[in-house]
Amino acid sequence: MSDVRGRSVTITEIARAAGVSVPTVSRVVNGRGDVAAATRERVEALLREHGYRPPPRARSTRAGLLDLVFNDLDSPWAVEILRGVEDVAHAAGAGTVVSAVHRTSDSARQWLSNLQARGGDGVILVTSDLDPPLTEELRQLAVPVVVVDPAGVPPYDVPTVGATNWAGGLAATEHLVELGHRxxxxxxxxxxxxxSRARLDGYRAGLESAGLELDPDLVREGDxxxxxxxxxxxxxxxLPQPPTAVFAASDQMALGVYEAVRRxxxxxxxxxxxxxxxDLALAAWASPPLTTVRQPLAEMGALAARTVLAMAAGETADNPRVELATSLVVRESTAPPRA
Amino acid sequence: MSDVRGRSVTITEIARAAGVSVPTVSRVVNGRGDVAAATRERVEALLREHGYRPPPRARSTRAGLLDLVFNDLDSPWAVEILRGVEDVAHAAGAGTVVSAVHRTSDSARQWLSNLQARGGDGVILVTSDLDPPLTEELRQLAVPVVVVDPAGVPPYDVPTVGATNWAGGLAATEHLVELGHRxxxxxxxxxxxxxSRARLDGYRAGLESAGLELDPDLVREGDxxxxxxxxxxxxxxxLPQPPTAVFAASDQMALGVYEAVRRxxxxxxxxxxxxxxxDLALAAWASPPLTTVRQPLAEMGALAARTVLAMAAGETADNPRVELATSLVVRESTAPPRA
Incomplete structure (x- = not known):
């Protein structure tokens, strides 16, 4: 029997040590039910003891299913993330199962039960705020999970893919400061x-480095x-002293501000x-085209898909907390203030 | 043995007639491989002879998968259809597998091979223009197929769900005529x-009923x-004599015309x-909000999902060609022409 600190142990060696056939160990590794309980326990103990890890892509010999779970499908935002996930999954021969759980426990529970019934090789949760009991049920399924654009700080063992929201808020504010806005x-x-908190803090930092104080009257909370x-x-x-510039923390809210300005x-x-x-597609379509902070949503989706596929193949995520860079895209909705 | 013209024959009766067990007939009905070829042929012959049809929802005892196939995931349009499909599938315990085939045969072939490997209970093709050979392969899989917003007229046995495009083109044009535009x-x-052809013909009909002639200079083809x-x-x-009104055959092109007007x-x-x-969400967000012809995309997706689930349960589609009604939504982008 090999030393785990050297090379990793094989199924053949586990089978020999357990006194069972290789297919039996394989059935245990793949979580199939047709193994006697006592045998399963003996094999699992040996797998743990010797630190067995399935070889990469051992599970991807069959066509897989990635679950992509949104709160709602009511925003062009969702389709950008979906595009990145689908691209990677499609190429890997996996299907992308899209669900919306509408921020209700009932709907999330229905999704979990669908997932249990049909199986799934990995789950990508977008802006997740699953109930703690549901999170626990998901953990019991032992399916790899990645969270995109985490709503809060998730448990340390769930990898997340986000964007540099603070840096984006800073860049937007600095751009307006440089144009002369106060x-x-x-x-x-x-x-x-x-x-939202990171974008607000980036905005505050942008004001402070220009020697400007944050005026609470000018800070509003949208949805x-x-x-x-x-x-x-x-x-x-x-306001008696209206702002000369507005940083909106989403393109959709920015379009709402356009309409308020027009009216x-x-x-x-x-x-x-x-x-x-x-930087949804609609930012470039606005009239005038919208200056905005680009969040690489498709790339975030693609990275989440690659991560969850790697985890499904037995690898561990390289880095459990990734933030992809945002960047300012200057179009025509920003100019110096009127003299 | 019952008369098929009376009540429908049951699996028990087929089993008795074939001299096999009920589970064996069930395996044949469900297309499973573990039945001897001679037995399968005898049972299939009896099923055909007696017009056996599985009871509704016989197949939905296991969690199903609906495939939703787009050419591209680059438009907010896709997410509206997806929303309708997901809603119905989720409630029925089925997963919605979303794919983009990018109008290439390679990508469509990859999707078909993924579908074959993992199985699927129904397929919804959106604005399909699958190659004839791929369409034939799909037919061989014997999975129910519905086409949403057909690109052309599909083979007579594939149900389609569309919108009343001609009536929509007519309504848009009549609205502008009534405001006084010529x-x-x-x-x-x-x-x-x-x-596109239906919307163009509706436009022409709207002009003609107002006694206006179609001016070829005023008709352009976009994408x-x-x-x-x-x-x-x-x-x-x-143009030397520019139009006072423009009917754009998609909201996205309408936003492009907004920008041309602004410039x-x-x-x-x-x-x-x-x-x-x-009437994508962005129509209401435009500044000014866009008057547009509402195409009920989510309802079209929902109807397609219900149809394909019913077909998977052994029912036939009530009506193979459905067009859901469009309706004019008047907002603020239309007004009488300047005097």
């Missing part, structure tokens, strides 16, 4: 989400959707400069 | 697609994407009225 408002995302951008934009424009009889960027966040 | 341009979709709307919109505005120093709707087609 009254810069923030239409932020829900404070409960990690990404990432267009309607809240419109409402909060209108509130900001109605006030003002123009973007002549009267108000606007910066968004995400 | 020079109404069309930025159409690719002529090769059935839906449904924003860039073509921008380019063709700019061409139209540069000409003009305003929507003061100088140019614009009507789109689709």
């Amino acid at each position: 009254r810069i408002a923030l239409v932020g995302g829900p404070r409960g989400l990690l990404c 990432f959707y267009q309607e809240s951008g419109y409402r909060l934009g209108a509130e900001l424009l109605a 006030s009889g003002l123009r973007v960027p002549d009267d108000v400069s606007i910066v968004g966040f995400d | 020079r109404i341009a069309l930025v159409g979709g690719p002529r090769g697609l059935l839906c 449904f994407y924003q860039e073509s709307g921008y380019r063709l919109g700019a061409e139209l505005l540069a 000409s120093g003009l305003r929507v709707p003061d100088d140019v009225s614009i009507v789109g087609f689709d």
Whole structure:
């Protein structure tokens, strides 16, 4: 029997040590039910004792299924992540099963039971806020899980893929400062989400390095959707001293601010400069095209898919916490303030 | 043995007639491989002879997989259809496997081989233009297929779910005529697609019933994407006699026309009225909000999913050609022409 610190032990060696056939060990490794309980226990003990790890891609000989789970499918945002996941999964011969759990336990439970019934080789949760009991059930299934754009800080053993939200908030604010703006408002995302807090802190840091103080009147909390951008934009424009620039923490909220500006009889960027966040396709289609912070959503999806496929093949994630770089895309919605 | 014209024959009766066990007949019905060839042939002959049809939902006792196949995942359009499909599939305990075949045979072939390897209970093809050989391979798999928004007229035995594109083109044009417009341009979709031809014919019919003649100078062919709307919109505005209104055959092209109008120093709707087609979420987010023809994409996806699940359960589609109604949504991008 080999030393685990040297090369890794093989199924043949485990079978010999357990006094069973190689196919029996293989059945235990693959979690199949047709092995007597006593035999299974003996084999599992040996596998643990010798630190057995399945060879890479041992599980990908059959066509796999990756589960991609969103809260809702109501945003162009979802399709960008899906595009990256599907691309990697398709090439690897795996299917991408898309589900929406609508932030309800019932729907999440239904998804979990569907997953249990049909099997699945890996799960990608997007902006997850699964209930703790459901998270525990998912863990029991022993399916590899990766979280994209984590809502909070997940348990240490779940790899996450995010974007550099703080750096993005900083870059958006610095861009507006450099154009000469001093009254810069923030239409932020829900404070409960990690990404919103990081964007807010990047905004604050951008103001501070320019020697500007954060004016609480200019900081509003939206929900990432267009309607809240419109409402909060209108509130900001109605202030006695309105801002000359607005950083909206999502492209959809930025479009809401566009409409508030238009309804006030003002123009973007002549009267108000606007910066968004995400760089969805619709940012380039806005009129004028939107200056925004690019979040590489398709790349985040692709990396999550590669990570979960590697985990399904028995590898461990290289780095459990990855943030891909955001970058400022300057288009036509920003200009110096009126003199 | 019962008469097929009376009640339908049961598996028990088939088993008795074939001289085999009920589980054996069940294995044949469910297409499993562990039945001797001679037995399988005898049982299949009896099933055919007596017109056996599995009871509804006989196959849905295991969790199913619905394949949803797009050409590309590069449009907010895809996510609307996906939302409808996922909703129905999720509730039925089935997973929705999303694939993009990028209009290449290689990618479509890879998808087919993935499907063969993992199995699937039904396929929804969106705006399908699969190669004839691939269509034939798909038919060999004997998986139920439904086409959403057919690119052309598919073989008579494949059910389709579309929208009333002709009526939508008519409604858009009539709305502009009623506002007083006489020079109404069309930025159409690719002529090769059935839906584009129907929208063009609806536009023509709307002009004709107002006693207006179609001016070929005012009819342009785009590709449904924003860039073509921008380019063709700019061409139209540069005409010696520019149109006062534009009907764009997709919301994305309509946004391109917005940008062409803005760059000409003009305003929507003061100088140019614009009507789109689709009613994607971004239509309501445009500034000004876009008047458009609503295509019920989520409902189309939901109906396709219900149809394919029913077919998987052994039912036949009620109606092989369904067109769901479009409707005009009047927002703020249309107004009477300047006097």
